[in-house]
Amino acid sequence: MDLSEPNDPGIFNDLTSSELRSIRQYLQSAKDLNLASAEQSTINKSFIYTADLFLPSKSNMLLHLDMDIEKPAREARVIIFRGDLKPAIVQEYIVGPLRKPEYHYMLKSNSRKNPIPDAFKPLSMSELDAVMDKFLNDINWQLSRILQESYDAVFLECDSKCLKLIPVPLSPELSMAPARKLLFQAFYDVKYYSLFPLDLMFLFHLNGTDKSSFYLDQIVYADQIFNSVKELQYRYIEGAIHKTAIPFPVPDSRSFTDLEGEGADWHNSKRKPRLVEPDGHRYSIHHQHISYMNWNFHYRLSTLTGPALYDVNFGKERIAFEISLQEIAAHYSSSSTGAQAANFVHGSFLLGTQAKSLIPGTDCPETATFISSSFMAEKSSEPYTTERAICLFELNSGTPLRRHLAYTAKDDGFYDGMADSSLVLRTVFAISNHDYIIDYIFHQNGVLETQVTPAGHLRGMFHSGHQERYGYQLTDHLAGVIQQQLFHFKVDLDVFGTSNRYQTLKVQSKRIANGGRPFSQLMYKYDLKQTEMEAAFSNDRNIPTYHLFYNNRKKTEHHVLRAIRVDLGGSPVQLSQETPLSWSNYQIAVTKYKPDERSSSSPYAAYDSTDPVVNFTKYIEDNDNLIDKDLVLWITMCIYNIPHSEELPLISSVNKHRSFYLIPFNYFPSDPSRSSKDSVRAVHNDTSRLDEGIRFLVDDSQSYQRCIMNELNLTTVVDNPDSVLETEHTRTIL
Template identity: 25%
Template structure:
């Protein structure tokens, strides 16, 4: 879920014409597709018989349908020609993700459709290295979730009594106000090509993420036919068994037992339990009475017992031998949007200060994703409530900062004048010494520039999908073929990602006087604590960075702002209120 707002906090009066001179004709290039445009693209594609597209709604997974549609940004040099030189704006295009489920080899294909307002052509979009998109890496659709609910209905029906009794009357089906819901966990499997998801049940109350019930099931939903889905729990595998190849080695005669030199008599007392009498070894008495607990393995001999307690006749208890276990007014323009990523809500802010400083900030709030507490769980989290374990986790965000300082040809160096001329040298790993001050400058050296302050002071195979997280800062040459550091498929297939940020710096290109892009990684470790219940608060859980002007302006911008207050120094013989009297 997303919402969007634009906040203007006590912004002073400015000259409207001056602010619009450069942007009156260019902003529309970056505007999202309108509903009308989306419908035009949809109708065009559904009219192509070779695609065989059908409606996305409906429970069938064997279909060709549109999964996603959004604006495809124009090439950067085309946009700059329109913005800076007044040339015609490039045509508007759409990026469309299509799932082909009816083919012999189901696949996900991205296509670029153009132009508007009358689409006439489409082409396949490729990724770096022409990597294919695995069908198993696609996001889950409403139709697939509906089938997951169906299989959960069948599974929970078999354990309804257990769930009902252990959760205080909650149920997954046929419920009214005491219902169970579920969360699914990604990545979906252990290697590329799998689509197996852990489903965990939770009480469907406010903040259900912190109300797990401890029931989890692994569902294999790789097949397009939901009837072929399995819970991946084999029922034909039996546990270990004790064998008696030559028959029992013990002898039972009523309440008298003999075994390998041992002999004893026993009883099961209604008020005290099992008792042993006249315990002997090799005929010699060891004890007269014992009252231990006892395990009853599968091959044990079970005896019926009779008790007379609060009844009018003896009551038979079958198989009785059994145990159970259990200076300036801080006026700031704020561009804000929010996004809900499962249990967390993120507030994304871009702040524009009047002194030329920009701030990019993200704050995390919402519910922690909790599991049922067990003692071993303390290795991976903290107990935050009764029977609730808050799992250790990190929030890591990757920003793409395409810096054009005066023009698009920039370089990067440190204040100690160490110039980084290649992509590999300008990729700084976590855990290594990181420069405190980064300076991006243009071809004239240090005349104009911006520097980036990073707030945030490998491996296992899943890390391939987030290789960008290795670097607090990486600088690459701008390429239209490298628009993002990840993709919508990486979460479900991080092992062989379609987009891998490491590929962007592998060729180690020269970055001197080039069009540069800074990739900034910020984040924080979240150790859950009791104050995270019921919600994680945003204070203390926000990170970001500041692009600040560095020799970019001829003078400080504050003096040109009407609200700027300057008080001259008092001359000798004057007080704050005027001349001093003798």
């Protein structure tokens, strides 16, 4: 087990701490970039926003992997905010070779813009600082009376009764103006703050990099819109508007804000079940390469997009070249202005940096291996390392992977079964009130499952009496409104190489005649997809159940195509068509691999809806031929939630998860898990004399003697509390 940062990283390894330092040091010395230090960065200066690994071309990586050709040079993609230029822009550079950079050049791509308009940039700490510095003190002072009378709290110098503002980037499509706007929604500053929303919001106009040009566009108070602080003050004093008056929430033992719990005593003297590995880990890690049973693959945690798998092999065959998260979005619906604006594109907050603080025994079994991740921080010259950003563990699901009992002697009397023990690679994002569990699950029968599970606490809206069709009133002032969460993945399948085809099987009912009496039978219909437009299933199309990918030259001895089936797991379609995210309009789309089509989204997606930096629709509209091509799948998973009181204070993960599966489909001659040592079989000692009893056929090395578990040890967590809860004031955008 080697989790150290390698001196000579492989092509898929994340940027190491030493590489991140060398990138910053090299770019700081580049006179053409005019970079300020991280600690001195402001919106009107040039500074590094972030950096991520930039992979070589797929053809070069395959030559290295399959032909043992020399490893391609490692490079980084660096995003630089050029607030020093007129007009200000965002530039993306390629820097290399690592770890001793000698060159940098602007990223050139046919599928994305570069440079990027400043108005499209993701929200940064520097910009947030500028907004707070200009407005917060004045708002707190000028509206002090209204805040105290309405909410029994203020923003500053508030002791124990405080308010907080949460930023929501406002898409131009929602603001109906080609301008950079930022909405702040007010909440009580208490635990589970999003369950204590207020009917107070501020909309700021932020175009440009001179904060003196920023201005307050609108205020929403008690469902009424005001164009300035003075207008709100005047109309409030005159008594010409509806007013809010609610007390500051006070937690007590009966409140769901009490972390100690409430109600009946659920405790007893018996401890919860725990996972045991009697012989230690059955997997191995070397840097960022993992081997488990017949599986072996590389993993990484992209700063921009989160967890990804590369060069995924089962046995001696590559199943997929890449499986990677691309984007997560959360949309709320309501009559409330705040909910309508709360359309979050989480990639704009740099997904990989939001993976943190996995707790042994809860987030992952105590037997798990915990893996750290380093990234370039906006406000620190030193790389920031997140402990326990990823965990890896083997899990017995408690359900047989396969089983059959032939009880009677005339059926030859036998039992054949196997527990579904699988390997799980897990990342959990904590993004404001949203938590997202992302799992890659490797089953022993060759099935690879990708699962997403939302968690966290509700983002509630202030109950105004107009939300009956959007959600339920859950407390005196909280309305839980309907939420839609979207997850987008890229799956670059290589089924016996890169010359693949895509075929669907559509199961349908057909009435046939048998002896003159018609009856219904299920049959399936083949449909070979010729072009990208044919292979794109929008949300209003009736999607087939079976999606097969295969190499037309690879067949079984019975001339059946050896394929990988993609099962979408019954994910519901996205119903709202108002989202500016073009990828979300497709349940599944299949495109021809192109080196420039690396991702379906970008960190600019929160603001670039009128002219996307990455326009996924164009990947499909060129309508390339798909026959015997290197194919890439793009899969959207959707989850709806109508909040209810049992989700206070935290959302349950039960029934929330969604998965898609890569399933061998006539790929192997039989179930590959039959060779697993986990199999258990029972047969008669003598089939002619049943009274001689039975015997179990199990791996001789398996022992059912009592084993002693290691104690759950949280000492290392407690010794470094900042790895769980912020204690060193490491600043992030959320």
